[in-house]
Amino acid sequence: MTDPALEAAKADARLMMRAERAALEPGDSSLKLIExxxxxxxxxSPVAGYWPVGGEIDGRPLLAALAKAGRTIALPRMESRAGPARFLAWRGSEALTADAFGVPSPPSTGADLSPRLLLVPLLAFDRAGGRLGQGGGHYDRIISLYRAHGCIAAGLAYAEQEMDAVPTGPHDAHLDWVITPKEAIQCARGEGLRGRSA
Incomplete structure (x- = not known):
């Protein structure tokens, strides 16, 4: 059962944060994520990234740097709009094809991977790990599924996408980290294996 007040708060926040993100100039933000x-x-490793759409911060240079350091990289592919997403190996040179949402993705014949690190797009975040997405719940389900296998979820965002408190409900998955062009934030409420290294 949905909470009408929560859904209204999320809708208002999405409207505000889409406008905020649209006004941003990317500049060298993608390179600052690496720093x-x-x-x-x-x-x-493996690291699951995403192909940026709709003004999302571009994490592809970060993925390239991780690949150069020997990490295995995957991108999501949605075979249907209902999901679930598959994470398929991507070496950066293979041709991508549109998935069910029209997002460039590795071909469905690629090797399935189970990521240990999820790099997640978002509209807004807070320092407790609250994340506001596009509203489909896809990444909430993805984070919950892979977190059960010890995966860490790190949001990639512009610093201007921070809110004091993101409106969240019981089914919204929280982030363990948020990486911005200004800092790396270890979230207070992240539920993954914070601080664990390979």
């Missing part, structure tokens, strides 16, 4: 990326996360 701020914690060593303990950089040791984990």
């Amino acid at each position: 701020n990326f914690p060593l303990e996360l950089a040791r984990l």
